[in-house]
Amino acid sequence: MTFQPTLNRPIAGTPGIPMYLVGAAQDARSIYHDGSEIYGEGEPAGSLYMVEFGCVRIGRFTREGRRQVCGFSYAGDIFGWESESEHRFFAEAVGYSGIRVLRPSRDAEACAKLFPLVIQNLTRFQEHLLVLGKTIVDERLAAFLCDLADRQGGVSQVELPMTRSDIADYLGVSFETVSRILRRFRDQGFVHVPDIHSIEILDRPGLEAVCRR
Amino acid sequence: MTFQPTLNRPIAGTPGIPMYLVGAAQDARSIYHDGSEIYGEGEPAGSLYMVEFGCVRIGRFTREGRRQVCGFSYAGDIFGWESESEHRFFAEAVGYSGIRVLRPSRDAEACAKLFPLVIQNLTRFQEHLLVLGKTIVDERLAAFLCDLADRQGGVSQVELPMTRSDIADYLGVSFETVSRILRRFRDQGFVHVPDIHSIEILDRPGLEAVCRR
DNA sequence: CGATAATTTGATCCGAATCAATTCTAGTGG
DNA sequence: CCACTAGAATTGATTCGGATCAAATTATCG
Structure with missing residues (x-):
């Protein structure tokens, strides 16, 4: 997998990316190579992840071993929302990708800021549902x-x-x-x-x- | 469409239903008959809706007139989340249904309380994506x-x-x-x-x- | 009770899965 | 730098599942 210049656009100034989530002191950055796992199904959840460059696929394997992909995240997208304490899906890098790990606080302020992002994610899944229909x-x-x-x-x-x-x-x-x-x-x-x-x-x-x- | 006793279980005490959303003074209750529209695609959004009893289908019509349903909401479920100011989907009663209109405030406190509910919705859509796959x-x-x-x-x-x-x-x-x-x-x-x-x-x-x- | 819509069941056709073979690509080591 | 190799992608042939068209039956509601 070669380097993807267009997907490697700078985060700052990209529309829809909340600046308050960028560059917090406790956030960690990681580089993943093609196919490497960011988190696996069943692993403890809690963090959020933002794609800095590259691409991520979210999915699951069936009992029979068939893979199903329920979404792709691109530069600027945030993924990793979970309602349970465990990840219900896996996340893997697609090509050479940079991921920032966010540890948003649980307080009301943070929820309010994250709210529009979850709704956007929700809408995206809903749109994809119609595509699969x-x-x-x-x-x-x-x-x-x-x-x-x-x-x-x-x-x-x-x-x-x-x-x-x-x-x-x-x-x-x-x-x-x-x-x-x-x-x-x-x-x-x-x-x-x-x-x-x-x-x-x-x-x-x-x-x-x-x-x- | 006949009355559905099982779906007509009381709201209070049902797991997963946030009590702080129930019975607020400004909330309105409505009864819908089978097939009647709760909101239409393109209508202004802003409220949330909770199913008190019955069932609701969320969906959209294609340009060609084919209908696609992206979800059902049952007693206790909340629907109507939108990232835009307009509804991107329609909502219609399935059978005789009671709907409560919620007008959650935009403040951080309310967001924090609604947060787990959106995430639950997100997960539900994600699971359905895998089904459609x-x-x-x-x-x-x-x-x-x-x-x-x-x-x-x-x-x-x-x-x-x-x-x-x-x-x-x-x-x-x-x-x-x-x-x-x-x-x-x-x-x-x-x-x-x-x-x-x-x-x-x-x-x-x-x-x-x-x-x- | 009658009219209309929903459901079931059957017959046929078409699109996509599957199986299979070849070509292309990217990464590896000589 | 180039041959080698494993995986990815393309293309072809065949099979099978589900859409569509059609007709009969059953629910539902005024």
Whole structure:
């Protein structure tokens, strides 16, 4: 996994990132390499994590060993919210990633500041629920690409730090299908795929139309 | 839609319901009949809602008119969290339902009290994401039934206030498939279906095994 | 009781999973 | 720097599950 310059944008000034969470004295920074675990299912929870650069996948393994990914976090995103004392999901770095560990206090002030961030997370999951509810898989992949573009600042040049399997486990399809639909989007002129971890969106309205079907 | 006695359990004393949210002077109570709208997509947001009895479905319509349901709320549940000033989803009563409108203050104290509830909501959506990620639809329906049983207090006699179409739109399948799989579960001895809006779970371990596949 | 909606069940078709083989990519050590 | 290797990605062939279309039955409500 190569270095991802776009995802490595500076934290300060990035929209939506609460400055009061950045740089507190007790916060620790860590670098993770591709695939390394940030926390595992069943481990004690309590901290929050902020992606400084790179990407993180959140998910779980079924009894049968099938992996399911329920979300990706990008630079500026905060993850690790848990209602129990144990993590119910794992978190792993996707590519070379920098993570800051936050230990927010439990007081009312901190809750108030974190509140809009949880709600944002909630909304994001809710939106993804609707994506997974779509029976035609083209619609799911189109929605994924549009979301990815939006979260990278609305640029047409989108980076895909995750593998096709990651995307597949996120969209609830096989990785072969992800590959095939991406191919179809290329043939239809929706996207250009300069290399395996980049996508250029050529026809955003076209992609949006696929989502809305 | 008939009255649902089990879902009509008293609020006070029900685990997980914050007493400080109940009975505030400015809170309003409303009764909704089956299918009536509590709020619509695009309406101004701001309040929270608590189900006193009955059931609520949260969802959205696609451009094409297909309905997608992203969650059900039961007695004691709070819904209506929004990150924007407008509702991004609709909320409709499923059967005869009582809803209390809460107008929590924006101060830090209130946020701190609401915090665990949002996180619980977040976790619930996250769990449902994993359900929707399952490719075999039997697993989705089994997971739905187990969740329903748990949220009605772990009883084996489960009430289904929603229609087959509601379930279908929630699980991302056709309503015919819901009907067929329910039939299969009956034939396999997992459940007994005394009437159209009730299910008795005869073999919970068996159902769990289906989820875990 | 009658009308309308919800549900069940059947038949057919299509899309995506699966199995399989090849090509491509990235990381390793010579 | 380049050959080597393991994993990732693509592409093809086949199978199977669930959507869709259709019809009959059952609930629900005025």
